[in-house]
Amino acid sequence: xxxxxxxxxxxxxxxxxxxxxxxxxxxxxxxxxxxxxxxxxxxxxxxxxxxxxxxxxxxxxxxxxxxxxxxxxxxxxxxxxxxxxxxxxxxxxxxxxxxxxxxxxxxxxxxxxxxxxxxxxxxxxxxxxxxxxxxxxxxxxxxxxxxxxxxxxxxxxxxxxxxxxxxxxxxxxxxxxxxxxxxxxxxxxxxxxxxxxxxxxxxxxxxxxxxxxxxxxxxxxxxxxxxxxxxxxxxxxxxxxxxxxxxxxxxxxxxxxxxxxxxxxxxxxxxxxxxxxxxxxxxxxxxxxxxxxxxxxxxxxxxxxxxxxxxxxxxxxxxxxxxxxxxxxxxxxxxxxxxxxxxxxxxxxxxxxxxxxxxxxxxxxxxxxxxxxxxxxxxxxxxxxxxxxxxxxxxxxxxxxxxxxxxxxxxxxxxxxxxxxxxxxxxxxxxxxxxxxxxxxxxxxxxxxxxxxxxxxxxxxxxxxxxxxxxxxxxxxxxxxxxxxxxxxxxxxxxxxxxxxxxxxxxxxxxxxxxxxxxxxxxxxxxxxx
Amino acid sequence: xxxxxxxxxxxxxxxxxxxxxxxxxxxxxxxxxxxxxxxxxxxxxxxxxxxxxxxxxxxxxxxxxxxxxxxxxxxxxxxxxxxxxxxxxxxxxxxxxxxxxxxxxxxxxxxxxxxxxxxxxxxxxxxxxxxxxxxxxxxxxxxxxxxxxxxxxxxxxxxxxxxxxxxxxxxxxxxxxxxxxxxxxxxxxxxxxxxxxxxxxxxxxxxxxxxxxxxxxxxxxxxxxxxxxxxxxxxxxxxxx
Numbered sequence: 001x002x003x004x005x006x007x008x009x010x011x012x013x014x015x016x017x018x019x020x021x022x023x024x025x026x027x028x029x030x031x032x033x034x035x036x037x038x039x040x041x042x043x044x045x046x047x048x049x050x051x052x053x054x055x056x057x058x059x060x061x062x063x064x065x066x067x068x069x070x071x072x073x074x075x076x077x078x079x080x081x082x083x084x085x086x087x088x089x090x091x092x093x094x095x096x097x098x099x100x101x102x103x104x105x106x107x108x109x110x111x112x113x114x115x116x117x118x119x120x121x122x123x124x125x126x127x128x129x130x131x132x133x134x135x136x137x138x139x140x141x142x143x144x145x146x147x148x149x150x151x152x153x154x155x156x157x158x159x160x161x162x163x164x165x166x167x168x169x170x171x172x173x174x175x176x177x178x179x180x181x182x183x184x185x186x187x188x189x190x191x192x193x194x195x196x197x198x199x200x201x202x203x204x205x206x207x208x209x210x211x212x213x214x215x216x217x218x219x220x221x222x223x224x225x226x227x228x229x230x231x232x233x234x235x236x237x238x239x240x241x242x243x244x245x246x247x248x249x250x251x252x253x254x255x256x257x258x259x260x261x262x263x264x265x266x267x268x269x270x271x272x273x274x275x276x277x278x279x280x281x282x283x284x285x286x287x288x289x290x291x292x293x294x295x296x297x298x299x300x301x302x303x304x305x306x307x308x309x310x311x312x313x314x315x316x317x318x319x320x321x322x323x324x325x326x327x328x329x330x331x332x333x334x335x336x337x338x339x340x341x342x343x344x345x346x347x348x349x350x351x352x353x354x355x356x357x358x359x360x361x362x363x364x365x366x367x368x369x370x371x372x373x374x375x376x377x378x379x380x381x382x383x384x385x386x387x388x389x390x391x392x393x394x395x396x397x398x399x400x401x402x403x404x405x406x407x408x409x410x411x412x413x414x415x416x417x418x419x420x421x422x423x424x425x426x427x428x429x430x431x432x433x434x435x436x437x438x439x440x441x442x443x444x445x446x447x448x449x450x451x452x453x454x455x456x457x458x459x460x461x462x463x464x465x466x467x468x469x470x471x472x473x474x475x476x477x478x479x480x481x482x483x484x485x486x487x488x489x490x491x492x493x494x495x496x497x498x499x500x501x502x503x504x505x506x507x508x509x510x511x512x513x514x515x516x517x518x519x520x521x522x523x524x525x526x527x528x529x530x
Numbered sequence: 531x532x533x534x535x536x537x538x539x540x541x542x543x544x545x546x547x548x549x550x551x552x553x554x555x556x557x558x559x560x561x562x563x564x565x566x567x568x569x570x571x572x573x574x575x576x577x578x579x580x581x582x583x584x585x586x587x588x589x590x591x592x593x594x595x596x597x598x599x600x601x602x603x604x605x606x607x608x609x610x611x612x613x614x615x616x617x618x619x620x621x622x623x624x625x626x627x628x629x630x631x632x633x634x635x636x637x638x639x640x641x642x643x644x645x646x647x648x649x650x651x652x653x654x655x656x657x658x659x660x661x662x663x664x665x666x667x668x669x670x671x672x673x674x675x676x677x678x679x680x681x682x683x684x685x686x687x688x689x690x691x692x693x694x695x696x697x698x699x700x701x702x703x704x705x706x707x708x709x710x711x712x713x714x715x716x717x718x719x720x721x722x723x724x725x726x727x728x729x730x731x732x733x734x735x736x737x738x739x740x741x742x743x744x745x746x747x748x749x750x751x752x753x754x755x756x757x758x759x760x761x762x763x764x765x766x767x768x769x770x771x
Contacts, residue, residue, distance in 0.1 A: 272617070286655050286656055286657075287620060287655060287657065288655060289620040289621075289622035289623050289626075289654060289655050290623060291622050291623060291626045295626055295630060296630075298630055299630050299631075299633050300630070300631065300633060301631075302630070303627050303630035303631040304631070306627070306630065307616060307619060307623075307627045310618065310619055310623060311616065311618045311619065314618040314657075315618065371614040372614050372616070373580075374575060374578070374580045374608070374610060375608075375610070375614075377578075377579065377580045378578045378579060378580055378603060378606075378607075378608050379603065379631050379632070380599075380600045380601075380603035380604040380632060380633075381600065381631065382600065522582075523582060525541075525581060
């Protein structure tokens with residue numbers, strides 16, 4: 001690779017770092033994350049191992065998942081994805097495809113190693129020596145990365161229709177691997193038996209040792225108890241990295257034309273995600289318009305409800321897998337409930353989790369309207385009516401999901417029904433508070449006109465770092481209700497008195513927050529043109 | 531129809547618009563021109579009731595946009611410089627949404643007629659997210675014309691349009707004016723403003739530099755009777771620098 005490309009890479013990294021450090025909210029998030037990681041490093045040796053005797057199965061499972069997910073995502077791109085600026089300025093420059101590929105790898109290698117370090121910090125020494133896990137997972141991820149790029153480059157030789165079909169197939173495989181992997185990982189870590197033994201059996205088969213060779217090499221390297229075994233496993237890992245790198249570099253295939261399309265498509269999808277919208281490939285989508293006589297029922301602010309219901313119905317492809325994935329974590333805790341006061345807590349925690357992720361999963365409200373706030377404000381409708389209409393969809397869907405979970409538990413598990421009855425009544429109010437706060441964050445964290453964030457086009461979608469601060473606000477907003485419950489208990493009031501007081505207090509909080517949201521909708525200014 | 535009296539707007543320490551006053555009568559097309567950062571978009575957004583004025587008053591159809599926002603908004607339509615339609619609604623559904631929100635189901639224009647006029651018929655069942663910039667621009671103007679507004683605000687209306695689209699857009703603006711709408715067109719395309727607008731307002735750093743018909747402002751600038759708007763524009767902008 002040429003010196004100018006190396007210099008460009010270095011300047012890019014330096015500029016990115018400076019940009020992060022100069023934005024206070026991002027800096028705060030970075031400091032918090034680093035603090036948590038340092039805390040983890042300090043305490044890494046103080047924890048007792050979480051896993052029992054079988055430490056190899058979870059690592060093998062995790063390695064296989066990372067490997068398969070990474071390679072399968074190569075099928076999603078016909079030609080590797082670059083940054084839009086690379087396409088505009090590097091593609092027309094006298095740089096060979098091989099040089100471009102090396103430039104791309106310079107960006108991807110550190111990311112692969114960083115994510116390996118993150119896994120090590122998560123697991124600590126529960127699956128083996130942290131250094132060995134880091135080396136093993138690092139080599140595995142770099143190998144997978146090479147194969148992912150190789151697949152995407154080879155796809156440029158395929159017909160467009162074939163590539164599109166492969167993309168659809170890869171999405172299904174990715175989803176299945178993710179679901180099955182998380183389920184098996186939970187089972188393996190919690191030592192419920194079954195998957196652990198099956199995985200060990202499968203991993204010993206010759207076919208698996210070829211198909212998921214970096215994962216088996218990684219597991220062998222971490223588990224090796226002699227110098228010879230360690231060396232052999234390390235050699236296998238090194239061969240994987242070097243061999244796939246050679247495969248990637250030897251055939252010089254010109255992928256640039258396809259990469260231009262891939263880059264534009266992915267940039268569009270990422271922009272959708274930044275705006276908090278449904279990440280969906282819209283190219284060439286033709287559907288039947290729903291404009292029958294029934295639409296007349298939705299005049300005025302009802303039109304917003306009608307619009308959101310259509311957007312929801314067209315987003316199910318991304319919303320439903322998200323909900324199912326969330327339920328994968330929630331359901332085991334939900335059904336672990338027992339019929340005593342303490343036994344209710346796992347279920348309550350699970351429903352709380354559903355409440356928290358429900359608000360994000362069903363964000364068919366002002367969170368998706370940041371770029372259309374002007375159009376909404378220009379409508380001849382009261383601001384309160386517009387805001388209320390926007391909040392209805394996420395509130396109804398979240399509450400519906402929570403009440404369904406509560407009903408399922410009450411009907412299928414022997415639990416204290418009084419507790420769950422109170423919970424069923426409290427959930428609509430709590431959800432209203434959370435949904436209003438989530439919408440409020442759109443305005444509170446939006447870049448001010450003329451600010452550096454506004455010029456940089458910083459997103460205020462659900463994924464932006466500043467939005468993470470809203471979690472803190474959730475807890476603060478729910479404190480008054482907890483306070484009311486506490487006061488009722490101190491005064492030896494009856495159960496229902498405490499619950500009613502808590503509900504009334506939280507209802508007031510919800511109304512106050514709604515009024516604040518309407519004020520923000522009316523007054524908060526976003527970056528203007530000229 | 532549109533009246534601004536000493537309208538001002540600040541962003542922090544910076545005055546985006548300072549004491550701007552002008553009026554647009556029914557049937558008039560006012561060309562709002564000025565260099566980047568002159569306050570054109572801010573002015574249009576304030577007239578549309580999207581931004582709150584920092585000072586002064588803005589009235590549309592006799593209604594104060596701050597005190598009687600609903601009545602004022604019912605009378606006007608804004609076409610932003612970068613239209614962002616709902617990506618997961620089809621073109622036809624998007625028009626229906628606007629029609630319902632404005633309550634224009636009876637006295638509004640026929641959406642199918644507008645789609646035909648702007649050559650969007652074959653796109654009616656396509657998702658807005660897959661439209662090109664030019665198509666989005668056409669959709670935005672269709673949405674704006676749907677409820678027969680008495681005041682029409684257009685921010686860079688021809689950006690991204692092909693020659694045919696440009697001609698259709700120009701004709702649509704002229705026909706809306708002929709029907710009695712008061713129109714403000716903000717644009718950097720001075721030729722368009724010269725051909726389309728009955729009056730011109732040049733702003734710089736948020737302040738009015740000059741206002742009038744092209745003949746009137748040529749006279750103020752003491753330029754030849756055949757001087758183009760571009761020459762007049764540079765005369766005033768260079769002078770006020």
